[in-house]
């Protein structure tokens with residue numbers, strides 16, 4: 644049995660309309676072969692969970708902890724951002740970008756450690 648999203652009336656799993664209020668039931672299963680955009684993809688916690696201390700790798704290699712976590716696109720973006728910041732503002736630019744990357748990796752891996760899935764492009 645599934646519940647109507649509109650009126651919470653219980654109905655058959657294969658019903659396409661709610662018999663009580665007539666609202667169209669959205670399909671529960673995703674269409675196979677359709678790719679989920681990176682921004683909507685989720686990274687699920689691992690068992691055993693990764694330690695949030697991997698965030699410290701980001702001091703030397705900003706974005707790499709995010710790559711390890713599973714946020715590949717975000718990790719590459721942070722790595723590029725650190726190089727660009729270094730080019731624009733020298734060591735201080737690099738350290739600023741690295742600090743942001745470390746704090747982000749620490750908070751994101753903390754969420755995963757607590758068993759909460761995070762978005763593939765979720766920050767902090």
Ligand SMILES: [Zn+2]
Pocket residue numbers: 647648649650651652661662663664665666
């Ligand atoms: Zn209904």
